Amino acid sequence: MSAGSPIPDPRSPMRVRFAPSPTGQLHVGNARTALFNWLLARGSGGTFILRIEDTDVERSSREWERAIIEDLRWMGLDWHEGVEAGGARGPYRQSERLHLYRAHAVELLAHDRAYRCFCSADQLEADRRAALAEGRPPKYSGRCRGIPRDAARRRVEAGEPAVVRFRVPDRRDVVFDDVVRGEVRFSTDVIGDPVLVRSDGYPAYNFAVVVDDALMGITHVIRGEDHISNTPRQLLLYEAFGWTPPAFAHVSLVMGPDHSPLSKRHGATSVKEFRDRGCLPEALANYLALIGWSPGEGNELLPLDELAARFRLEDVGRSAGVFDVEKLAWVNRHYLKLADPMRLARLTVPHLQREAWLSEPTDADLNFLASVVPAAAASVDRLDQIPGRLRFLFDYSARRALDDPAVRAEAEGARSVIAALAEELTAAAPLLDREAFRAAVGRLRDRTGQKGRALLHPIRLVLTGGPEGVELDVAVPAVERGALLGRPKGRPLQTGDVGADLQVRPSGFRPIPSAADRAAAFHEALGGP
RNA sequence: GCCGGUAUCGUCUAGGGGUCAGGACACGUGGUUCUCAGCCACGGGACCGGGGUUCGAAUCCCCGUACCGGUACCA
Numbered sequence: 009m010s011a012g013s014p015i016p017d018p019r020s021p022m023r024v025r026f027a028p029s030p031t032g033q034l035h036v037g038n039a040r041t042a043l044f045n046w047l048l049a050r051g052s053g054g055t056f057i058l059r060i061e062d063t064d065v066e067r068s069s070r071e072w073e074r075a076i077i078e079d080l081r082w083m084g085l086d087w088h089e090g091v092e093a094g095g096a097r098g099p100y101r102q103s104e105r106l107h108l109y110r111a112h113a114v115e116l117l118a119h120d121r122a123y124r125c126f127c128s129a130d131q132l133e134a135d136r137r138a139a140l141a142e143g144r145p146p147k148y149s150g151r152c153r154g155i156p157r158d159a160a161r162r163r164v165e166a167g168e169p170a171v172v173r174f175r176v177p178d179r180r181d182v183v184f185d186d187v188v189r190g191e192v193r194f195s196t197d198v199i200g201d202p203v204l205v206r207s208d209g210y211p212a213y214n215f216a217v218v219v220d221d222a223l224m225g226i227t228h229v230i231r232g233e234d235h236i237s238n239t240p241r242q243l244l245l246y247e248a249f250g251w252t253p254p255a256f257a258h259v260s261l262v263m264g265p266d267h268s269p270l271s272k273r274h275g276a277t278s279v280k281e282f283r284d285r286g287c288l289p290e291a292l293a294n295y296l297a298l299i300g301w302s303p304g305e306g307n308e309l310l311p312l313d314e315l316a317a318r319f320r321l322e323d324v325g326r327s328a329g330v331f332d333v334e335k336l337a338w339v340n341r342h343y344l345k346l347a348d349p350m351r352l353a354r355l356t357v358p359h360l361q362r363e364a365w366l367s368e369p370t371d372a373d374l375n376f377l378a379s380v381v382p383a384a385a386a387s388v389d390r391l392d393q394i395p396g397r398l399r400f401l402f403d404y405s406a407r408r409a410l411d412d413p414a415v416r417a418e419a420e421g422a423r424s425v426i427a428a429l430a431e432e433l434t435a436a437a438p439l440l441d442r443e444a445f446r447a448a449v450g451r452l453r454d455r456t457g458q459k460g461r462a463l464l465h466p467i468r469l470v471l472t473g474g475p476e477g478v479e480l481d482v483a484v485p486a487v488e489r490g491a492l493l494g495r496p497k498g499r500p501l502q503t504g505d506v507g508a509d510l511q512v513r514p515s516g517f518r519p520i521p522s523a524a525d526r527a528a529a530f531h532e533a534l535g536g537p
Numbered sequence: 538g539c540c541g542g543u544a545u546c547g548u549c550u551a552g553g554g555g556u557c558a559g560g561a562c563a564c565g566u567g568g569u570u571c572u573c574a575g576c577c578a579c580g581g582g583a584c585c586g587g588g589g590u591u592c593g594a595a596u597c598c599c600c601g602u603a604c605c606g607g608u609a610c611c612a
Contacts, residue, residue: 132610139538145538198541198608203609216612234607234612237541237606260542260543261606268604301549301550308561328542328543330549461572477573478573479571
């Protein structure tokens with residue numbers, strides 16, 4: 009090395025990749041690995057590459073590939089190179105790179121760094137059992153190591169099934185400096201000769217990753233720690249090809265509450281499930297970044313770009329983290345409060361449709377939703393809980409409310425307020441906004457002499473049908489505006505209106521009774537003197 | 538079995554030879570709002586065990602233990 013002149017770091021700019029196999033929904037643990045890669049590329053001005061590892065023909069499908077891509081995009085991750093983005097080092101699907109693996113296998117074979125193996129699955133299985141029984145490591149016996157190349161070729165040409173195995177050097181230590189774990193050392197004595205090319209001609213994982221990472225110029229391999237013991241095999245392959253290996257960083261896995269790897273029996277595990285339940289993408293991404301990493305002093309709720317600016321691989325923790333649904337809920341609540349009302353309205357639509365409260369929303373419906381949903385979202389963990397908070401609009405029943413003994417008791421004690429309310433509302437114009445509602449409350453205070461809880465809580469019971477929910481300032485005007493939806497302009501629904509009046513504005517919502525109707529119905533259901 | 542990895546409040550973490558071991562989520566108590574959520578204040582709660590090095594160990598070393606991963610013609 010000559011002193012003086014600055015030597016450009018070959019690892020800068022960084023090229024990192026996420027390489028899922030399309031065999032199922034994107035797991036949140038893998039999503040976190042993808043996110044770490046993205047954060048690193050984004051924060052360092054590097055390149056993020058998406059490669060699809062679909063060499064398991066049995067389990068891989070284009071549908072899963074689509075699903076994974078959709079989830080990555082949903083989370084806000086994008087890639088400069090890869091499937092659907094293109095790039096100079098493609099193709100980016102392993103099934104389209106078969107010629108490359110074949111060529112490199114031939115090269116290894118030619119240099120005797122690899123050899124053909126004709127052992128049958130049964131033979132291999134018997135070997136393994138024997139080794140285990142004798143307390144030896146169950147690695148490949150090396151039976152076919154000594155078959156002369158010519159003989160092997162003849163057998164292959166005669167149609168005998170064979171795999172290509174890598175010749176692992178004996179008695180060597182393979183050492184690498186893991187960016188998150190420090191020095192890791194393996195002895196080749198415990199590594200059996202790995203299969204490079206399967207008998208069906210497809211490359212095995214350990215071979216394909218190396219060829220791809222090398223040819224794609226990957227500088228940093230960030231992946232789950234389940235790959236840590238694959239690393240020495242891969243390093244040996246880099247060596248055999250004379251390639252400079254990338255830096256490796258093995259991040260820990262995401263666990264369930266019982267400290268076993270997060271799986272179905274813990275509940276939701278895929279990005280898709282969290283999306284469907286109404287988790288916001290920025291919330292999931294932010295939360296995932298917080299498992300095993302901390303943005304340092306201050307607020308940990310930060311936009312992706314800010315996380316990227318602070319992210320350093322060296323700061324990623326070594327121990328596995330438990331996926332904490334409570335904390336995710338907290339993060340999601342935070343972003344729910346920040347979200348744009350119309351965005352929230354649109355996201356809420358499918359959840360309302362599931363309750364059959366809504367068919368296809370019109371623009372007016374969406375505007376209406378946008379005026380209530382933020383208030384409902386303010387006290388909820390996820391979007392799928394919003395229907396519960398909007399039940400007062402679409403599923404009001406005075407009778408059902410009074411079936412609750414506590415509600416009944418309170419209503420009994422507030423008859424004067426309830427009677428006054430019913431009277432007030434039949435006389436007044438619809439309380440279409442906060443000011444109108446407050447003015448009405450003021451008049452009721454004067455009429456009844458009640459105030460505070462004694463006044464407002466009965467009003468809540470009567471107009472929303474329950475003891476708790478969205479603040480009345482928002483709920484009551486929402487009821488009133490909702491009651492106008494799908495009704496002839498300027499007046500409430502009357503018998504004969506349906507389908508008869510050309511002025512009816514269409515609405516996908518189930519009809520919402522007005523405050524006046526509610527008060528009358530409640531007053532009547534309460535009965536008595 | 539063998540190989541590798543990991544170990545700070547219930548959870549995510551900060552720290553790292555001398556700290557009252559800090560923060561966040563969750564939890565408890567009180568306050569505030571018509572209610573729920575929230576918000577504010579206060580509070581309980583941790584360095585896996587055992588040896589060693591050291592004046593001093595949660596921090597360094599060793600040995601255990603527990604958990605996780607690998608040991609595939611899955612990735």
